[in-house]
Amino acid sequence: MKQRPTVRSLLTVLWDAFLPRNVVLVQAMGLCPILAIGYDLKYGVALAVCTALVLVPANVLLSLFGEKFPLWLRPPVYAVFTSVLLLGAAFVLHQYISLDIYAALYLFLPLMAVNSLFTMRTVSVQTERVQPLLSLADSLGAALGFALVLCVASALREIAIFGTVWDVPLGITTHFPEAQHPFIGYVLLGFMAAALQWIQQGLRRLSGRKGETEL
């Protein structure tokens, strides 16, 4: 009989998926939408919310019922399932949130259904974490990690391009419209990945010292 996961183990899984195994900066998944559309914080937040709304239920449901499908059938089932969820998210965005944001994300939302971010995460649910609670913590951490990177990258690029954050002017007169190019997004993500490694190194060093003092 499987043991019920403790709160501590759930938090560890969530933290692990959020930063140390960040889907974008460590596993290099879900790069395309960040590079293409991550130049405006509004678009970034909208895309992050849509991703979370799809990734979390998809992972939890697949951890519950995924084993019922044969191995060869799982990838198409995942794609169809995430497409259905994305359709719902797109509908909510179009009808109730903002038509402008929907128009900007129009091309990228359907493409997200076959993004490696979803396919890899859902496959990992099948192979690594079968328990729904652990799967929930894992997908929540992954979605939060994706949202953090997407929002930071979008905000930085928005500042560079328009001199604003969430359309609020910051009083910056020099603009760099070329930051809209995807390759600038790549460079930014590269530096963010390096920064994450640096932070983790610092945290490890800190925890090591803490351990020494405890001893």
Place this chain on the structure above:
Amino acid sequence: MLRASVAPHLREPRHPFYQTGGVLLCLLPLTGFSCMYYGIRPLLLVLFGLLGAMFTELLCCMAAHRRPTLSDGTAAVTGALIGAMMSPLTPLWVPVIGAMFAIGVTKMPFGGIGRNIFNPAAAGMAFCAICFATRLFEYPDPSQSEGLPLWDTTGVITAVSPMQQLAGGGVPKLDLVTLLSGDFPGPIGSAGILILVASALFLFVRRSSSPYILVSYLVTCAVIAALFPRMDIGIGMSVQLELCTGLLLFCGVFLLSDPVTAPRFWLARIVYGVMAGILVMVLRHYGRFVCSEFFAVLLVNSFSAVLDRTCWSLLRRFRHWKEVVRV
């Protein structure tokens, strides 16, 4: 006793400045030649690039708590090369930005001298080409300008370069003497063809660059120019125009032969040169930019290690097979 040399020269006992100083020495007459046509501005562009690169390297070293590596001269060469690839009309801050990108993104994050995968000067130039294309590919007419203004170049009359003419379906009317004298609109470094050839020979003699790369690269470009001329101008004229205009020769002499990013094995160097030649000519035929040689350099840079490994392994197998056949 095993003596480890300073990167990137595994067997080079001399200080890296011996190599980089040679390149800077070659850039001096090249820039001076351009100054003859356009006044002091080309020299300023090269100097701004050089200072921007050195300043960025200093900042990166300070941030990483490392000893400054300015004395090896690689940052100076990178900045000077970026400045020399610009148009004489480019605003002076553009080579600084290009140099900052080259050092701050392409070189130092990978570990500094001897550890970069891509040529920093080519990357800096590619960055400028993508971000400031309109400012980079406008060239003044050398026969009409009596020294360009130092700061504001908005009123200067621009001319169509031979590269732009070829790309637009026109036929440039330039004889061999004009091509060799550099009396046509183009980047700073492309003006002195004879100086570029002399620089290549100088670097070969000092063993700073490999003749395998440059010769295979130029031969490939010439063959493609002869077989697939862009306009109906005859084989000879097509080869002359392709080889002497734009940054084709400049990139071959200074960027492709960079000892850090080029392959080490002789056969790999030949294949590398051929690949670069094919890519340059493909980009000239179908590319978006007037000068796109640095993109080709960046693309072939990524194959360096694979080429070294594959060519060495192939040659070893071939020798083994020959021995088996002989026995």
